[in-house]
Amino acid sequence: MASATGPTGTSTRPNQGAGTRAGVGDSPLRPDGTLKVTGEFAYSSDMWHEDMLWGCTLRSPHAHAGIVSIDVSEALKQAGVHAVLTYDDLPAEMKNYGLEIQDTPVLAHGRVRHHGEPVALVAADHPETARRAAAKIRVEYEELPVVHDEASALGEGAPLLHPGRDDDHAPHVPHPNIVHRQPIVRGDVEAAAGRAEVIVTGEYEVGMQDQAFLGPESGLAVPAEDGGVDLYIATQWLHSDLRQIAPVLGLPEEKVRMTLSGVGGAFGGREDLSMQIHACLLALRTGKPVKIVYNRFESFFGHVHRHPATLWYEHGATRDGKLTHIRCRIVLDGGAYASASPAVVGNASSHAAGPYVVDDVEIEALALYTNNPPCGAMRGFGAVQACFAYEAQMDKLAAELDMDPVDFRQRNAMSRGSLMPTGQPVDSPAPVAELLRRVKAMPLPMEAQWESADGGADVRALPGGLSNTTHGEGVVRGVGYAVGIKNVCFSEGFDDYSTARVRLQVAGGEPVALVHTAMAEVGQGGITVQAQIARTELGVTQVTIHPADTQVGSAGSTSASRQTYMTGGAVKHVCELVREKVLQRGRELFGTHHPAWATAGLLLEGGKVVTDGGEVLASLADVLGEEAVEAEDEWRHRTTVPFDLETGQGFGHVQYSFAAHRAVVEVDTELGLVKVVELACAQDVGKAMNPQAVVGQIHGGTTQGLGLAVMEEIVVDPAAKVRNPSFTDYLIPTIADTPTIPVDVLELADEHAPYGLRGAGEAPTLSSTPAVMAAVRAATGRALPRVPVRPEHIVQV
Amino acid sequence: MRVTFTVNGRRHEADDVWEGESLLYVLRERMGLPGSKNACEQGECGSCTVRLDGESVCSCLVAAGQAEGREVVTVEGLAAYAKERAGSAHTGGLAPVQQAFLDAGAVQCGFCTPGLLVAADELIERNPQPSDADIREALSGNLCRCTGYEKIMDAVRLAAARTGDGAPEVV
Numbered sequence: 020m021a022s023a024t025g026p027t028g029t030s031t032r033p034n035q036g037a038g039t040r041a042g043v044g045d046s047p048l049r050p051d052g053t054l055k056v057t058g059e060f061a062y063s064s065d066m067w068h069e070d071m072l073w074g075c076t077l078r079s080p081h082a083h084a085g086i087v088s089i090d091v092s093e094a095l096k097q098a099g100v101h102a103v104l105t106y107d108d109l110p111a112e113m114k115n116y117g118l119e120i121q122d123t124p125v126l127a128h129g130r131v132r133h134h135g136e137p138v139a140l141v142a143a144d145h146p147e148t149a150r151r152a153a154a155k156i157r158v159e160y161e162e163l164p165v166v167h168d169e170a171s172a173l174g175e176g177a178p179l180l181h182p183g184r185d186d187d188h189a190p191h192v193p194h195p196n197i198v199h200r201q202p203i204v205r206g207d208v209e210a211a212a213g214r215a216e217v218i219v220t221g222e223y224e225v226g227m228q229d230q231a232f233l234g235p236e237s238g239l240a241v242p243a244e245d246g247g248v249d250l251y252i253a254t255q256w257l258h259s260d261l262r263q264i265a266p267v268l269g270l271p272e273e274k275v276r277m278t279l280s281g282v283g284g285a286f287g288g289r290e291d292l293s294m295q296i297h298a299c300l301l302a303l304r305t306g307k308p309v310k311i312v313y314n315r316f317e318s319f320f321g322h323v324h325r326h327p328a329t330l331w332y333e334h335g336a337t338r339d340g341k342l343t344h345i346r347c348r349i350v351l352d353g354g355a356y357a358s359a360s361p362a363v364v365g366n367a368s369s370h371a372a373g374p375y376v377v378d379d380v381e382i383e384a385l386a387l388y389t390n391n392p393p394c395g396a397m398r399g400f401g402a403v404q405a406c407f408a409y410e411a412q413m414d415k416l417a418a419e420l421d422m423d424p425v426d427f428r429q430r431n432a433m434s435r436g437s438l439m440p441t442g443q444p445v446d447s448p449a450p451v452a453e454l455l456r457r458v459k460a461m462p463l464p465m466e467a468q469w470e471s472a473d474g475g476a477d478v479r480a481l482p483g484g485l486s487n488t489t490h491g492e493g494v495v496r497g498v499g500y501a502v503g504i505k506n507v508c509f510s511e512g513f514d515d516y517s518t519a520r521v522r523l524q525v526a527g528g529e530p531v532a533l534v535h536t537a538m539a540e541v542g543q544g545g546i547t548v549q550a551q552i553a554r555t556e557l558g559v560t561q562v563t564i565h566p567a568d569t570q571v572g573s574a575g576s577t578s579a580s581r582q583t584y585m586t587g588g589a590v591k592h593v594c595e596l597v598r599e600k601v602l603q604r605g606r607e608l609f610g611t612h613h614p615a616w617a618t619a620g621l622l623l624e625g626g627k628v629v630t631d632g633g634e635v636l637a638s639l640a641d642v643l644g645e646e647a648v649e650a651e652d653e654w655r656h657r658t659t660v661p662f663d664l665e666t667g668q669g670f671g672h673v674q675y676s677f678a679a680h681r682a683v684v685e686v687d688t689e690l691g692l693v694k695v696v697e698l699a700c701a702q703d704v705g706k707a708m709n710p711q712a713v714v715g716q717i718h719g720g721t722t723q724g725l726g727l728a729v730m731e732e733i734v735v736d737p738a739a740k741v742r743n744p745s746f747t748d749y750l751i752p753t754i755a756d757t758p759t760i761p762v763d764v765l766e767l768a769d770e771h772a773p774y775g776l777r778g779a780g781e782a783p784t785l786s787s788t789p790a791v792m793a794a795v796r797a798a799t800g801r802a803l804p805r806v807p808v809r810p811e812h813i814v815q816v
Numbered sequence: 817m818r819v820t821f822t823v824n825g826r827r828h829e830a831d832d833v834w835e836g837e838s839l840l841y842v843l844r845e846r847m848g849l850p851g852s853k854n855a856c857e858q859g860e861c862g863s864c865t866v867r868l869d870g871e872s873v874c875s876c877l878v879a880a881g882q883a884e885g886r887e888v889v890t891v892e893g894l895a896a897y898a899k900e901r902a903g904s905a906h907t908g909g910l911a912p913v914q915q916a917f918l919d920a921g922a923v924q925c926g927f928c929t930p931g932l933l934v935a936a937d938e939l940i941e942r943n944p945q946p947s948d949a950d951i952r953e954a955l956s957g958n959l960c961r962c963t964g965y966e967k968i969m970d971a972v973r974l975a976a977a978r979t980g981d982g983a984p985e986v987v
Binding site for chain 2: 046048049051052053055056057058059060061062064065067145147230231232233234235281282283284285286312314315316477479480485541542543544711712714715718719720721722723745746747751752753754755757759760
């Protein structure tokens, strides 16, 4: 880890636990690691129950159609089929669900609004039987005109996706096919534009990216004797699921008991429900356990995607390289249902100017309702789309000014105290210029790196790879830079909290901490960090992480880079409560034995109560005896407020996170093929709670950004149908597409956050894409205003 | 139909197998071996990689009937397989690639891990000192969405180094 240089933060190195092994700041092995390498770790698709049935979903082949009739009789006749359900079988008054707006039907009623919308469910004794039965359900559709872009959504007579909306955003949107619109206005843009000596404009486009987590949507619902259901599931937020599932089943929440199964990645794609309600409905109907596992084809329809976006920007600057103003308009395609669109709009608008100081801005962001696939959360969440556009604009401006693009960015870089377009001050370290300096200072990879020792070419290191399309002819190198800003935790006044329960007791003569939260471990390593925190705060070696379930309060979502901050914060806070109780018990039992119990600062270290001078007062085993000490509490970050609906002003975000990238690419300019040779990253993480894991997050986020730059897109045709729902046609980076990713980690503490940490998962996904594109532009001289870039954009045939 | 084949050195049998079932399905749902993973079931992601008579294959693309009478090694049997190959009398523990994936931090969500381990073990068996380009080529059929592959590269280099150093194959 690099030490802090440049701007400085306060050291928050705790005295308590400073000597703990495998505590905060170490990189102990993951507690689930051994099970994961031996194949024993139980993912949601591995669930199995004696006598279980398999569920299958019949989905709409049309993007927009009325449902005239549904005939399930042939499906029901098939041997092995136990149940077929449609909308008419839904048991409760509530028939919709949704993260914020409950606009998503559990099963379609009278109308389907997107390709792949669930229409009917089957439970059978074999997955193939269920699939065949689903194919026998006769649904008569009447196709409707499709809304697929801004013009068709807002034009005169446009079909309304959700007529009669009564959600919170309905009163302020200019058209009912706009989910939410957020303007941000600060300063006097007219006047500032008058001062500009150079103005650049651009229109940019971002394609629809998929989270492409590898573990498919899946789970097992087991009906219980009390009329309730036990659900084993992969999700990002158990309690959010619960709030949406129980009303549709007509059950009180305590009768829907959820346990987190192994989660095979998430990246935002598991924020919304997929098969949860469906499996429960089938289980409650048949009285048997029901497992549903999507295959990859269905997975592409089973979760929301990253919003595709069109972005118009105008940037102005003075000749000496100072930004004067920014105007921009960001149109996000939210697809058929709201999902997380309102929050994505809030993020896209509030981050639209990037990590730069600019006092005069006019920003507008909105999300549309269309018949395209629903879009919602994906790593970076609105800030990714904006970063691609504003960083392209910064390069354009630098070129106009004949300035070095890094130098130009550094002149305008925000720092602690700078104001966001929302008027919110960035009140913790904001080392934007320093991060750029660091990536620029890294040594460049050697030229013609594909040349082998004998003077030949290793095609594996060239654009086109083993397709053997060039041995270096026509290959041009380019280098590009980008930097981004991403908020951390839930924003805009959301009551964001996490709950932890911690118990300390003696087992086998040794103190053991049991940590129970509902945090969804989705691969990021949150459980490793929870154990590290408990070791540091309680001075113990042994920590057990209780499986995440709904028998403890909500931990909030594993998204928005928030779990180390929030559930980490909750575990820290509750460990402190436990520590106080333990010390109180120690004072009661042994206080008369030694005056230091009353006079000294006391710590828990190495399984003992010690004074801050290092004197041992008692062992934890003696203090605890047969008793367990337990505490449970909710923990909140500082409050935020909603953005003003007209001006966008407000203290809307909790914390900001920054990363910068330098991309080195080689482009076969004749074939338009791109090889990313190196993608270096510098990121401020506040405090590297687990250095190995945080670097892993940076690598992973960087690679997803690379994918968006050069290959990843769900192709939706003008009829709003998905054309490439497979890993054959939707490409994600392989190990051969991915370069080395040197990482420089900066640790400038944010004094508002536990341990000074800064949520780290998303920022590296932002600047990776524009850095790669800047490098491709440098190599080709093309404008390339769209991602993913395709060969035909580069060679322009 | 009935299928009979050897998995991780033990004879397994499954009855009432539908002809369309893949080796992956039979392993996971009929033989109680869910370690091989079902990320795409179309031969693109490598998460279901197993050895079939020594060859690395996507078990989702192999019909269960094609495995009749043959030898299958899955991630569940990888440690024993590596141990036998090394002629080690040592029992228990992990294969070098498994330990290296843990040590290098190459496991996040872990869904790609079983397939990658089988593929990486096969690479090191075939090529004990792979170059970086060799590693990338050999593992290019195994998708990982979490790690950006950097720590997977580290893990395979580490496993190869430990194997080549004459360190015990099973640690």
